[in-house]
Amino acid sequence: xxxxxxxxxxxxxxxxxxxxxxxxxxxxxxxxxxxxxxxxxxxxxxxxxxxxxxxxxxxxxxxxxxxxxxxxxxxxxxxxxxxxxxxxxxxxxxxxxxxxxxxxxxxxxxxxxxxxxxxxxxxxxxxxxxxxxxxxxxxxxxx
Numbered sequence: 001x002x003x004x005x006x007x008x009x010x011x012x013x014x015x016x017x018x019x020x021x022x023x024x025x026x027x028x029x030x031x032x033x034x035x036x037x038x039x040x041x042x043x044x045x046x047x048x049x050x051x052x053x054x055x056x057x058x059x060x061x062x063x064x065x066x067x068x069x070x071x072x073x074x075x076x077x078x079x080x081x082x083x084x085x086x087x088x089x090x091x092x093x094x095x096x097x098x099x100x101x102x103x104x105x106x107x108x109x110x111x112x113x114x115x116x117x118x119x120x121x122x123x124x125x126x127x128x129x130x131x132x133x134x135x136x137x138x139x140x141x142x143x
Contacts, residue, residue: 074124076100079141083124086115086136092129098122 003020007013018026034048035041044050073096074083087094087110095107099122107127110116118124126135 068127071126072123073126073135073137074139076121076123077139077141078121080121081140081142082117082119083140084115084117084136084138085110085124085126086138087112088134088136089113090128091133094126094128094133094135097125099125101125 003018003026005016005018005026007016017029019029021027032044032050033040033042034044034050042048073085085094085096089112093109093111095109096116096118097107098118098120108116124137128135
């Protein structure tokens with residue numbers, strides 16, 4: 001059986017692209033096109049990717065974490081979706097913990113050059129292994 005299906009075949013209707021599954025089942029193939037209503041900006045591809053807006057970023061905050069001193073890097077925020085924490089270097093591992101509690105050096109580590117994305121509305125607390133660390137925090141909130 002062919003993969004395509006004719007709409008109203010006795011009247012010469014349009015052909016719909018399908019994928020035949022297990023003999024007699026047809027699943028319609030649909031291509032995502034970009035552009036406003038009544039416009040065609042082309043199909044989604046590597047050269048023409050689908051733009052996705054996921055919330056509204058509140059911007060970037062930089063925290064300088066010195067020694068083993070706990071720093072509340074971001075306060076609690078009920079509108080927060082997630083926080084990305086980047087350890088850009090300068091002080092070994094950076095450790096994070098959420099909530100109203102001080103971080104200890106056995107908390108969740110972020111090695112130099114690494115990052116984590118956490119989903120929490122609680123405060124974000126940080127410490128470093130040794131000297132000051134360059135840490136970037138990107139908070140994403142609900143619009």
